[in-house]
Every structure is written in C-alpha cells, then in structure tokens.
Amino acid sequence: MEKSAKKYESIFSIAPMMDWTDRHCRVFHRLLTRNARLYTEMLTTGAIIHGARKRLLGFSDVEHPVALQLGGSRAEDLAAAARIGEDFGYDEINLNVGCPSDRVKDGRFGACLMTEPALVAEDVDAMKRAVSIPVTVKCRIGIDDQDSEADLDTFARNIVSAGADALIVHARKAWLQGLSPKDNRNIPPLDYDRVYRLKASFPDLPVIINGGIGGLSEAKQHLAHVDGVMLGRAAYQEPWRLLKVDPDLFGEAAPHTTMKRALEAMMPYIEDQLADGVRLHSITRHFVGAFHGVAGARAFRRHLAENGVKDGAGLDVLHEAIALVDEPCTHYASITDVKSEFA
Template sequence: MLKLQDYRFSVAPMMDWTDRHCRVFHRLTTRRATLYTEMLTTAAIIHGDRARLLGFDASEHPVALQLGGSNPPDLAAAAKIGEDFGYDEINLNVGCPSDRVKDGRFGACLMAEPDLVAEGVAAMKQAVRIPVTVKCRIGIDDQDPELALDTLARRAMAAGVDALIVHARKAWLNGLSPKQNRDIPPLDYDRVYRLKAALPSVPVIINGGITGIAAAKRHLKHVDGVMLGRAAYQEPWRLLAADPELFGEPAPYPTMKHVFEAMMPYIEDQLARGIRLHSMTRHFVGAFHGVPGARAFRRHLAENGVKPGAGVSVLRDAIARVDDRAPVSMAA
C-alpha cells in the first residue's frame, strides 16, 4: 500500500514513452519514484491482450496503472484487473487533451463532468484495495480554474480518492493540438498551491513544466508531491539526483554508465524473448545530454540499434563514445 511518502516524487505517465522498458530504465536511476504506465483504455484492458498490455517487471514497484475511461462499471473492472496484475495504484486520466480521447468521453473532457468522475472513483474504490488517484488539469477551455478544479477535487474527495495529481495548465480542447496543450496554456502553479491549502487532508501532487529536482524541491514547500514528465524522459540523468535530494538516500548507481551496466541483463533477457533492441534503446536518447560524446552516442544508436539482429554490443559501443563525467547541474 502506497503511503504519503510514496507520492513525494513520481515520473508522469506519457503516451508512447513510459512503456515497460522505459520504466525498468527509470527504476535503475531512482528507487523511490513512483512510476506510471502509459494511459490504457478500459476497453483495451477488458477485451485485449492483458499480458502484453499490463505485464511489467517486478523491479518497477512502486508502479501505477493509468486508466482512460468514463464508464464506472468498466473502470471498476479494469481497476480490479490491474490490481490482480500487481499494480500498486490505479490512476484515472482526467487530463489528456487528444481528439481520440475526447471522442471516447475520457481524458480532459471529464473536467466538465465532475459527478461522473466521482462515480468512477467510487466504483474503483469499491472494486480494489489499492489507492485510487485522479490526474487532472486545472480546467478546460473557458472554465474558471478556481471553480472547475475545486469542484472536481471535492467531488473526487467525497468519492474516496486517495490523491490528486494536477497538471498546472488548462487544456484547450478546441483550437490547440495535444502537443500545443503541453506548452501554450500558461502554467499556474499557484492555483495548485491554493488547492492544497484548501484541502489539507488529501495528498496533492503537482505536474507540468517542472524542469528538474531543484525545481521539485521548491514545489514541495507547497504541495505533497511532484511529478516530473518530459524532463525525466528527455534527460533521464536528472533522476539520479532524486533519491539523494528528495529522500536523503544514495542514488542506486553513481553514473549513467553504471545504470546501463545494470540494465544489460534485462536487455539481454528481452532480446532473447524476441524484443528488438530499438524498442528499448529509443528510451535512452537523452541519457547523456550535456556530456561530451552524447551526440556520438545518439548517432551510433540511431544508425545501428534499428538493424535486424542488433544486440547489446551496439549499446556498449555507443556508451564507449561517452565521457564519464556527469552532466552539469544534475539536480537543477
């Protein structure tokens, strides 16, 4: 069972990015972060290949399953399946702005239906014993964030939600693409701080535009937890500072080269199962950002990692092109 301390730091669910290979990689950089799956729809989980969709490595714990859906019975069924697979938390997506998600009546459009969100939370809480959380925006389109976020949060609280994760931007469902929704709507961290002040009894985690561990420490003066997204994925070396800076514990490994050495047995096992090297190495592109040799590392993986039969020697050769020094301002 997750405790408040487990919400202190997490890596965001990111579509097409935070798959099982990415999460194993991230776990080797931080023991303490809670990791999240990509969003999976309730229909896919109920009717699809569950082993392929939900399988994960035991090293990933604590790991949460993010669900996309709005039908309370389906959410309950999918949550129970996730619990049975061994996930530590079920998270409901109320923040994704894509057209596909909107057409399916889930994601950020649910900001306009707080009662339905509450029904979904209540159904999942009845179905599982693990924590049920909600990840949302501060509002959508022309909503007033003061009213919209407060209403959604209080409805979810009344339904028994265990924590709220708030991306501190509006989502504009009309007029902006999903990519634009990650950057154009202005960040409003103070709105999330006010939510936490108004709801002291529920953990509130802040997300959106947070650039590193030093920034996370500043936010933790106001909220219970910080969720790092693109910074964690694009520059994963930043995660090596998470345990020392946020938990007062040593990092699992001193450098990214040590992380990769620890990753090798997993990669070899996956290759033996028929997984292509590129399916794993695509998550490593930013591993040495800011270090001499990083460009040669990326180029070698790009040119050779996609070849049929590519093995761990390709990765070892790429790593050999990188200087051993750590990036500047790792905790920034």
C-alpha cells in the same frame, strides 16, 4: 463498501506519457531512482478488458512502486479494469482526466471529463469498491472557458467525497477547442499558485503538482506548498536528472553513481528481452538523452540510431555506443556495486 486500505504516499513521481513510459522506459528509470513512483502509459478500459492483457499490463518486479493509468468513463468498466490491474500487481490505479487529444475526447475520457465531476466521482467510487490499492485522479486546472477557481474546487470536492486517495494536477488548462495535444503541453500558461490554493482548500487531500517542472531544484520549491511533484518531459528527455532524486529528495544513495553504471546494470534485462523477440531499438530509444551535455553524447545517439534499428541488433551495439562517451566520474552518492538487479 470501499475496499481501499493502502495509503498513497509519493513525494516524487514520473508522469505517465503516451508512447514514452512503456515497461522498458520504466525499468531504465528504476535503475536511476529507487524511490520515484512510476506510471504506465494510459491504457483504455476496453483494451484491458478485451485485449492481450499480458502484453499490455506485464511489467518487471523491479518497477515497484508502479501505477496503472486508466482511460475511460464507464464506472463498471473502470472497476473491472482496476481489479485486473490490481491482480497484475500494480500499486495504484490512476484515472486520466487530463489528456486533451481528440481520440480521447471522442471516447468520453481524458480532459473532457472535467466538465462532469459527478461522473468522475461515480467512477472513483466504483474503483475504490473494486480494489484495495490507492485510486487517484490526474487532471488539469480546467478546460476551455471553465472557471479554474470554482470549477476546480467543485471537481476536487466531488472526488474527495468519492474517496480518491490523491489528486495529481497538471497546472495548465487544456484547450479542447483550437489547440492540438502538442500545443496543450506548452501554450496554456502555467498557474502553480492555483494548485497551491487547491491544496490549502483541501488540506487532507494529497495534492501532486505536474507541468513544466524542469528539475529537482524546482521540485523542492513546489514541495513547500504541495505533497508531491510529478516530473514529465524533463525526466524522459534528460534522464540523468533522475540520478539525483534519491540523494537530493530522500537522503539515500542512488542505485548507480553514473549513467554508464546504470546502463551496464540494465544489460541482463535487455538480453532477456532480446531473447523474447523484442527489438533493441524498442529499448534503447529511451536512452537518447542519457548523456546530455557529456562529451561523446552525440556519437552515442548516432550509433544507436544507425545500428540499434537493424535486424538482429544486440548488446554489442549498446556496448559500442557507451564506449563513445567520456562520462565524468560524478558521484551522487557512495559508490555502489554495479551488479544488476536482473542478474
């Protein structure tokens, strides 16, 4: 008997991205928006079950709502990993059925599972029975020579029957034969209309659209057709966009009115991480696009790149880098206190 009782709700989220959306990145993004749903990088069931769980799964309370993305295909392993994720406090378990890398394909998880909708349904059912938090699936509109109409509907029908709480759809096919993972992010054409049709066919299933969305104006257009929008590279490479999420999409004041204020608010977190042996660059590498288009942005990036990687680099490096930026006093909402959430 399934245990899931908590409802899935997310009109805006930031995509899980390998090597990008680690815990430091998520804390940074949370200082820019209170309401976006955040996702971990994909973690395999084997790593979670047999690996160093605290290191892999640990996160800060400020990250909520935050989802754990799993990679795997064995129902019993996914159920066990989902249960561990729930015990750690995650708000959602998401199954990766969209990653096109060779390593993922060889392990029988990721996008190749789109050809096995019955197996994915079995996996979803097992996780639903194991946890009381929402279980969702992230997929493509198809792979290789699949019929993106009939096959995607079949896939969705299977996961709906298994009780999936939402389907997140990257609106491109994944070509596992002939394209690299990098090329799969750009070359297959986007087909947003196909995702819209999917939502129309499954009106009771929350459908979240992902892929090639450049900003909030585009996000608002998609929200006329689907239940939610997931921003990927645009959120990571140009994080300043996230300062507008709460005012524009949720009608609330942003946590901090400027990027400088957000970085100042992150200082206590960084200080704690440095005290635990984390290198400064492991955190500041996520700030590269923080001041895109602002006077001094290049000097900011250069200072972090040259000094943040040094042994013993501390908060003074970040303070010096921030001082190089001439950020306009842009108010996305009413002025808020810059006192850190981590103080």
